[in-house]
Amino acid sequence: MSEELSKRYEPATIEQRLYAFWEKREFFKPLLDAERPKFSIVIPPPNITGRLHIGHALVNTLQDILVRWKRMSGFNTLWLPGTDHASIATQLIVDRELTKQGISRFDLGREKFIEKVWEWRESYGNQIIDQLKRLGASADWSRLRFTLDEGLSRAVRHVFVTLYEDGLIYRGIAMVNWCPSCRTAISDVEVEFDERASKLYHIDYPLAGSDRVLTIATTRPETMLGDTALAVHPDDERYKDVIGREAILPIANRRIPIVADSILVDPEFGTGVVKVTPAHDKNDYEAGKRNNLPQLQVIDESGKMTVAAGKEFAGLDRLDARKKVVSMLGDTGALRDVKDYSHSVGFHEKCGTTIEPLISRQWFVKIEPLATPAINAVRDGTIRILPQLWEATYFNWMENIHDWPISRQLWWGHRLPVFYCANDHMTVATDAPTSCPQCGSTEMTQETDVLDTWFSSGLWPFSTMGWPDDTPDLSIFYPTDVLITGFDIIFFWVARMIMFGLRFTGKAPFSTVFLNGLVRDEFGQKMSKVKGNVIDPIDVIDEFGADAVRFTLAILASGRDIPLAKSRMQGYAAFANKIWNASRFAMMHIDTTLSSAKAIDRDCLSTVERWILSRLNETTRTVNRTLSDFRYDEASNAIYQFFWHEFCDWYIEMVKPVLLGRHGTEADQQRAKRVLLEVLDRSLRLLHPFMPFITEEIWLKLGGVEPSIMVAPYPVAEEPLEDAEAERMVRAVQAMITSVRNARAERGFTPKDRFKLYVRGEGRDAAFFDTYAYLLIDLARLTEVIVNGEPPAGAQHDVVEGFAIAIEFPEKVVTKEQLERTERELEKSRKELESLDAKLVNEQFVRNAPPAIVQGAQARQAELRSRIEKLLQNQ
RNA sequence: AGGCCCUUAGCUCAGUUGGUUAGAGCGCUACCUUGACACGGUAGAGGUCAGCGGUUCGAGUCCGCUAGGGCCUACCA
Numbered sequence: 001m002s003e004e005l006s007k008r009y010e011p012a013t014i015e016q017r018l019y020a021f022w023e024k025r026e027f028f029k030p031l032l033d034a035e036r037p038k039f040s041i042v043i044p045p046p047n048i049t050g051r052l053h054i055g056h057a058l059v060n061t062l063q064d065i066l067v068r069w070k071r072m073s074g075f076n077t078l079w080l081p082g083t084d085h086a087s088i089a090t091q092l093i094v095d096r097e098l099t100k101q102g103i104s105r106f107d108l109g110r111e112k113f114i115e116k117v118w119e120w121r122e123s124y125g126n127q128i129i130d131q132l133k134r135l136g137a138s139a140d141w142s143r144l145r146f147t148l149d150e151g152l153s154r155a156v157r158h159v160f161v162t163l164y165e166d167g168l169i170y171r172g173i174a175m176v177n178w179c180p181s182c183r184t185a186i187s188d189v190e191v192e193f194d195e196r197a198s199k200l201y202h203i204d205y206p207l208a209g210s211d212r213v214l215t216i217a218t219t220r221p222e223t224m225l226g227d228t229a230l231a232v233h234p235d236d237e238r239y240k241d242v243i244g245r246e247a248i249l250p251i252a253n254r255r256i257p258i259v260a261d262s263i264l265v266d267p268e269f270g271t272g273v274v275k276v277t278p279a280h281d282k283n284d285y286e287a288g289k290r291n292n293l294p295q296l297q298v299i300d301e302s303g304k305m306t307v308a309a310g311k312e313f314a315g316l317d318r319l320d321a322r323k324k325v326v327s328m329l330g331d332t333g334a335l336r337d338v339k340d341y342s343h344s345v346g347f348h349e350k351c352g353t354t355i356e357p358l359i360s361r362q363w364f365v366k367i368e369p370l371a372t373p374a375i376n377a378v379r380d381g382t383i384r385i386l387p388q389l390w391e392a393t394y395f396n397w398m399e400n401i402h403d404w405p406i407s408r409q410l411w412w413g414h415r416l417p418v419f420y421c422a423n424d425h426m427t428v429a430t431d432a433p434t435s436c437p438q439c440g441s442t443e444m445t446q447e448t449d450v451l452d453t454w455f456s457s458g459l460w461p462f463s464t465m466g467w468p469d470d471t472p473d474l475s476i477f478y479p480t481d482v483l484i485t486g487f488d489i490i491f492f493w494v495a496r497m498i499m500f501g502l503r504f505t506g507k508a509p510f511s512t513v514f515l516n517g518l519v520r521d522e523f524g525q526k527m528s529k530v531k532g533n534v535i536d537p538i539d540v541i542d543e544f545g546a547d548a549v550r551f552t553l554a555i556l557a558s559g560r561d562i563p564l565a566k567s568r569m570q571g572y573a574a575f576a577n578k579i580w581n582a583s584r585f586a587m588m589h590i591d592t593t594l595s596s597a598k599a600i601d602r603d604c605l606s607t608v609e610r611w612i613l614s615r616l617n618e619t620t621r622t623v624n625r626t627l628s629d630f631r632y633d634e635a636s637n638a639i640y641q642f643f644w645h646e647f648c649d650w651y652i653e654m655v656k657p658v659l660l661g662r663h664g665t666e667a668d669q670q671r672a673k674r675v676l677l678e679v680l681d682r683s684l685r686l687l688h689p690f691m692p693f694i695t696e697e698i699w700l701k702l703g704g705v706e707p708s709i710m711v712a713p714y715p716v717a718e719e720p721l722e723d724a725e726a727e728r729m730v731r732a733v734q735a736m737i738t739s740v741r742n743a744r745a746e747r748g749f750t751p752k753d754r755f756k757l758y759v760r761g762e763g764r765d766a767a768f769f770d771t772y773a774y775l776l777i778d779l780a781r782l783t784e785v786i787v788n789g790e791p792p793a794g795a796q797h798d799v800v801e802g803f804a805i806a807i808e809f810p811e812k813v814v815t816k817e818q819l820e821r822t823e824r825e826l827e828k829s830r831k832e833l834e835s836l837d838a839k840l841v842n843e844q845f846v847r848n849a850p851p852a853i854v855q856g857a858q859a860r861q862a863e864l865r866s867r868i869e870k871l872l873q874n875q
Numbered sequence: 876a877g878g879c880c881c882u883u884a885g886c887u888c889a890g891u892u893g894g895u896u897a898g899a900g901c902g903c904u905a906c907c908u909u910g911a912c913a914c915g916g917u918a919g920a921g922g923u924c925a926g927c928g929g930u931u932c933g934a935g936u937c938c939g940c941u942a943g944g945g946c947c948u949a950c951c952a
Contacts, residue, residue: 007912193949200952217952231952265952274952283952343951389879393947396878400949487947522887522901524945555900556888560880561945563887567901574914585911633889637899652911660910738918745918751907781909832896839895844932853894853933860895 009580011545039075040477047086048125057537068689072714082145087413155463180303181353184409200341208246226298229276234260363407370499413450458496461509522565547691548573555636593703610726621717735800740780756808758791797870
């Protein structure tokens with residue numbers, strides 16, 4: 001048959017053509033058929049701002065492997081793709097673009113700015129989708145969703161209104177994490193802490209009406225302008241007498257009360273006196289509420305000092321104000337000491353700005369009623385989180401969860417469905433009211449705040465399927481089966497989907513969460529532009545092919561961090577080339593197509609054929625089992641080992657004598673061709689989820705019944721193919737061949753030199769060695785094999801897999817290396833035998849160990865004894 | 876501060892409930908242009924499984940301690 005294949009596999013020439021073929025034939029699309037077993041999965045929507053990075057490549061490779069495996073295994077499979085509008089990230093990017101052009105978003109105004117963002121999204125927002133296609137992702141692009149789509153926006157409004165009506169969304173004034181650069185509130189999970197070198201300033205506060213001073217310590221002296229109290233511990237003997245008195249706040253010269261607070265103050269820390277700034281510190285805020293202290297805001301939304309901080313500070317940036325305060329304190333002698341200090345500082349994860357705790361009016365989700373069912377769902381096994389150790393992290397966070405601030409003072413995103421009339425009456429409704437239900441005013445304005453991006457992505461598994469409508473997609477594909485994502489968004493996203501899913505659909509949105517590790521560089525370092533160790537997936541796809549990249553990611557992914565090295569990808573590119581050439585070899589000989597080939601008569605197979613089918617069957621079993629456990633590493637490794645080291649290294653070599661007509665009958669040859677086709681076909685199908693492109697390219701040439709390998713059935717293990725006896729005998733042949741090659745190399749013979757081999761075997765085994773002597777002759781390059789003959793003196797003896805063999809060399813050339821080697825082997829065998837002997841005379845061992853272990857030890861003991869005896873003859 | 880994890884070949888890592896001789900990829904050495912493949916083949920070197928102690932007939936695997944490294948969460952005046 002067969003067209004010519006090029007000598008080397010060239011991924012670039014086939015990948016895009018095959019992907020276009022799959023898309024055109026709509027193989028990615030599931031059926032709207034509720035009767036068939038389904039498998040569904042939703043993509044973690046990448047941000048529209050994103051370019052594909054290696055983390056996306058990983059998570060989407062893992063999803064695609066699962067999806068292709070399930071699809072081939074007969075499931076009606078949906079992989080639903082989409083993108084996230086990424087409120088802050090996108091706004092930041094477009095903002096920066098505008099800044100480059102010398103425009104501020106405030107010049108444009110909200111509406112014009114949002115138009116710009118949509119334009120930006122049209123141009124760049126789907127780049128990442130095209131990149132996912134390069135990877136081979138078999139998602140159903142006809143269902144592509146975007147979190148700001150009308151349908152998804154409707155779901156968002158519906159959820160907001162429902163939660164509001166249920167009393168689970170409220171508006172309130174509270175201290176939040178504020179980003180002075182983005183000028184918005186953010187949630188706790190969006191704050192990243194980093195240990196920073198800083199200073200601890202010790203400042204004297206005079207006690208009013210006395211000469212005494214109270215020394216406090218602070219890392220943020222500028223906030224003292226907003227101090228409204230000092231606090232000490234009520235049981236601290238040193239300060240019992242000052243409780244209730246007043247201190248004089250330096251610089252501002254205000255009198256502030258001294259209060260007792262056992263929660264805020266740790267008497268062991270510092271001087272035991274704490275300044276209290278209720279408007280600018282979380283703990284002080286709480287302490288202020290406990291002690292009825294006024295809140296004095298001295299820093300504004302942009303991080304600048306307010307008028308309340310004093311005339312000379314108003315308008316200064318908080319850091320400049322700090323310098324000024326320190327300098328003034330120094331001048332007045334109130335600055336007692338400055339110490340180097342290291343403490344953790346919160347930064348906005350998106351822009352890196354230092355977070356400023358501020359009191360502001362925000363919208364919150366009351367989280368406890370949502371969290372409790374979400375905790376239970378994981379506890380009772382409705383949802384399982386893998387690797388399981390993440391469950392503890394999930395519980396820990398969920399059990400200490402705080403209300404979720406969901407409003408953001410941004411422009412790009414879902415505007416809250418909250419409307420105010422001219423008389424400031426508030427209406428919460430999914431559709432904009434034309435007039436105020438309370439006063440009839442027709443001057444309605446919508447809340448300017450938008451929702452946290454994660455509010456909409458929290459609805460992703462069902463909003464993408466048309467919820468809140470009752471759609472076929474929802475009834476067939478929801479809840480989904482598996483969620484694959486990075487552990488870094490377990491709180492941002494996974495927890496919120498579970499909470500929302502349970503609340504609004506009554507069902508867990510997925511039954512399994514698989515959290516993949518972080519891709520690092522080959523030395524285990526995080527990839528970062530600064531370090532310059534970033535691997536761009538598109539670059540490596542260009543260099544090694546998508547299949548090699550995917551295979552590398554899969555074989556390294558066991559749930560933990562992945563140290564990715566280019567050398568690794570190079571290795572699997574070589575594997576792809578190996579597959580290509582093994583197939584090339586096979587196709588040079590195969591003369592039927594898969595669809596026209598006759599069924600294999602399993603009753604008249606050769607031992608070698610039964611062996612390779614048995615090995616392939618075992619591999620098939622392993623791959624299916626490990627994939628269902630998300631052990632991508634074991635699955636891909638099993639195929640790799642089988643294909644390269646059993647199929648290529650041994651089977652193809654063993655079948656060559658028959659295939660090339662050096663041995664056997666015409667019928668043997670025909671059968672060999674048929675089995676070769678069978679093994680290649682099954683191997684390719686087994687491998688397809690991991691390496692979709694190369695397997696498709698080759699498989700199409702084999703002429704199967706199905707139009708594509710991706711819709712051909714996935715192999716499953718079949719018990720009749722297991723053949724322990726064939727495996728035992730071929731193992732023996734392999735060991736004999738290895739032994740001969742080894743001895744040849746040791747004695748300094750070339751591969752061209754041929755020898756006589758003596759093999760000892762009984763009954764059926766002897767008959768086997770007679771029949772398959774040609775294998776030994778061909779692969780070990782022998783002149784002949786003598787079964788149960790008497791080897792001449794000077795032959796080299798060995799015992800492998802329980803069979804005694806001897807090699808007759810042309811003359812007795814015993815090299816020093818060889819003697820040393822024999823000595824080493826003897827030493828090893830003796831040592832092992834020694835420990836085995838000790839074990840077997842130990843009654844405890846014989847009594848307590850399982851019989852199989854004891855029998856194994858005895859068998860090994862016998863083998864070692866005979867091996868030692870034979871090795872001694874070589875000296 | 877609390878919790879979790881890691882330490883196995885030169886490098887990066889597997890090693891499932893304790894059980895024969897601890898594996899892989901890359902790298903390294905020697906030989907081989909054998910009619911699928913030099914992105915190849917064959918053979919080989921390389922490990923006191925971080926250290927110490929314990930449980931057990933038996934420990935890389937279980938327990939404790941020590942040392943080093945990483946991650947997460949919360950607070951740090």
